[in-house]
Structure formats: C-alpha cells, structure tokens
Amino acid sequence: MTTIPSLDLSRFDSDPEAFVQEMGEAYQAWGFAGITNHGIDQSIIVNALRAAEKVFALPDETKKQYFKDNGGTRGYTPFGTEVAKNAEHVDLKEFWHVGREIDGEPPHKDLTPNVWPQEVPEFKIAMLALYSALDNLSRVLLRAFALFIGEDQHYFDDKVNYGNSILRPLHYPPILDPNLPNVRAGAHEDINLITLLVGSEQEGLEVLNKKGEWVGISMIEGTIICNVGDMLQRLTNHVLPSTTHRVVNPKGEAGKVSRFSIPFFVHPNPGTSLDALPQCVTEDNPKRYPPITSDEYLMERLREIGLIK
Numbered sequence: 001m002t003t004i005p006s007l008d009l010s011r012f013d014s015d016p017e018a019f020v021q022e023m024g025e026a027y028q029a030w031g032f033a034g035i036t037n038h039g040i041d042q043s044i045i046v047n048a049l050r051a052a053e054k055v056f057a058l059p060d061e062t063k064k065q066y067f068k069d070n071g072g073t074r075g076y077t078p079f080g081t082e083v084a085k086n087a088e089h090v091d092l093k094e095f096w097h098v099g100r101e102i103d104g105e106p107p108h109k110d111l112t113p114n115v116w117p118q119e120v121p122e123f124k125i126a127m128l129a130l131y132s133a134l135d136n137l138s139r140v141l142l143r144a145f146a147l148f149i150g151e152d153q154h155y156f157d158d159k160v161n162y163g164n165s166i167l168r169p170l171h172y173p174p175i176l177d178p179n180l181p182n183v184r185a186g187a188h189e190d191i192n193l194i195t196l197l198v199g200s201e202q203e204g205l206e207v208l209n210k211k212g213e214w215v216g217i218s219m220i221e222g223t224i225i226c227n228v229g230d231m232l233q234r235l236t237n238h239v240l241p242s243t244t245h246r247v248v249n250p251k252g253e254a255g256k257v258s259r260f261s262i263p264f265f266v267h268p269n270p271g272t273s274l275d276a277l278p279q280c281v282t283e284d285n286p287k288r289y290p291p292i293t294s295d296e297y298l299m300e301r302l303r304e305i306g307l308i309k
C-alpha cells in the first residue's frame with residue numbers, strides 16, 4: 001500500500017466484526033486512515049471552512065483582541081507561538097481553538113467559555129455545528145476501537161462525554177520567501193486520544209510510514225482523516241500506534257496559496273487513567289510506561305510544545 005488505507009464506516013453497521021478487524025489492522029499498520037460514509041454532510045464542513053477563511057482574513061490587530069492569556073485553550077493564537085517538540089523553527093500557522101459548549105455549570109475547570117469573533121457571526125454557528133458532528137463521529141469510531149482492543153463497545157462513552165476536545169481551524173499562509181523552511185507544521189504526534197481532520201483542500205500533509213519514509217496524503221472530498229494520538233497509544237501500550245506526521249509546503253505554485261484545515265482533537269475527561277490495559281500487555285509487548293492520568297499527561301506535553309510555561 002502506498003498511502004493510508006480507506007475505511008467505509010457504513011460497514012460498522014452492516015458487518016461489524018469484519019469492519020473492526022479491518023480497522024484495527026489498518027491502524028496497526030499506519031496509525032492513520034481515511035473514513036468514508038461517515039454520515040457528516042459536506043455542507044457542515046464547507047460552512048466551517050468558509051467561516052474560518054473569513055476570520056483569518058481579518059486584520060492582525062482585530063484577531064489579536066481574541067488572543068487571550070489562557071495558554072491558547074480558547075480563541076485565537078497568532079503565528080509563531082507553537083513549536084513542534086524538538087523543532088528548530090516555530091510553525092508557520094495561526095489558529096483558533098473552539099471547546100465544548102455546556103448548558104449550565106461546567107463539570108470541570110477546563111471547560112472554559114468559548115471566545116467568538118464579533119466580526120464574523122457565522123463562525124460560531126458553523127464551528128459549533130462541526131464540533132457536534134465530529135464529537136458524535138468520534139464516539140462511533142471509539143466504539144470500533146474499543147471492540148478491537150477487546151473492551152466493551154461502550155468503554156469510552158463515559159470517558160469522553162465531558163472531555164475538553166478541541167476543534168482547531170488552522171491557517172497556513174502562502175510561503176513566498178524562498179529562505180523560509182519548507183515545513184508548515186513540524187513533525188509531531190498528536191497528544192490526544194484520536195484526531196479527526198477535515199477541510200484541507202490543499203496538499204501537504206505527510207505521514208511517516210514504518211519504513212521511515214514520508215508519504216503524502218491526498219485529501220479526497222468527503223473523506224475524513226482519523227489518526228490515533230499518543231493517549232490512545234499509551235492506553236493500548238502501542239498496540240494502536242500514534243504516527244508521526246507533518247505539513248510541508250507543496251512544490252511550485254501550490255505553495256503560494258494559503259492552506260486551511262480543521263483538526264478535531266478528542267480528549268478524555270480529566271482524571272481518566274491512561275495506564276496500559278492489561279490485555280495490551282504481553283510477553284512480546286511488555287508494559288512500556290508507569291500509570292498516568294490524562295490531565296497529568298496533557299500538562300507534560302503542553303509544556304514541551306510551548307503552549308504553557
């Protein structure tokens with residue numbers, strides 16, 4: 001196989017056992033797959049993308065009003081803030097973080113209020129619609145992952161319902177200066193349980209395969225990319241691996257335009273144990289890490305990428 005596998009999610013209904021097996025094998029080999037027939041209407045994705053483009057097109061001074069001293073957890077983060085672990089350069093990107101909306105009193109302190117741009121009122125509506133669609137899709141995918149690792153299909157249900165999952169519309173500006181490094185987002189692994197990625201209409205995302213080669217991922221309209229993050233890797237003692245990926249500048253004219261994409265990072269509820277599941281620890285795959293909770297782990301990782309001090 002020369003690029004990441006594609007999984008038809010409608011088969012989880014029609015032939016669940018075969019689907020779970022295929023899915024598990026795909027993720028063991030790649031850590032990434034394209035999900036088709038996921039049930040999310042393309043208009044929800046397009047509306048979110050168009051609203052994000054409008055927000056990033058606002059003047060810098062306007063956007064910076066929405067850059068809060070909150071470790072970037074909600075609202076806008078300008079260029080040059082985030083650095084991939086061990087990278088030499090800051091990433092060439094700006095982004096906006098949207099969190100879970102709760103009616104009434106939030107169940108824990110991480111669920112802070114969202115920050116919305118006054119200038120583009122449709123941004124809030126479009127982002128909340130996409131947040132809710134991806135949150136629901138992530139529950140379905142986690143049911144299949146749970147079955148693959150030998151748990152009840154509802155294993156994750158009460159571990160992600162109040163998680164501080166984050167929707168991150170991202171803008172990588174055109175690269176016009178030939179002296180700038182060719183990497184828009186440095187090589188990294190995602191910290192969270194799983195990531196769903198929508199929207200990018202431009203090339204540039206690459207994953208590192210098992211042979212150590214960078215493989216480009218073409219975005220096909222209607223396909224949502226889903227990858228395993230470090231928290232699920234840790235919980236499964238690497239049975240489900242988290243795969244290194246990066247975003248490079250496409251060659252030629254394609255690099256001279258902006259790139260927009262919207263990842264959704266699925267986080268567990270605070271206090272969720274990421275200690276390896278017993279069935280994932282074997283003689284051939286001995287336990288790799290000491291126990292840790294999801295919030296302790298997140299703090300450790302956010303410090304490494306410069307989002308908190």
Ligand SMILES: O=C(O)CCC(=O)C(=O)O
Pocket residue numbers: 170185190197200205245246247260261263
């Ligand atoms: O822009 C993309 O396509 C991927 C972004 C990404 O990997 C991330 O933000 O973690």
Ligand SMILES: [Fe+2]
Pocket residue numbers: 188189190245
């Ligand atoms: Fe990523």
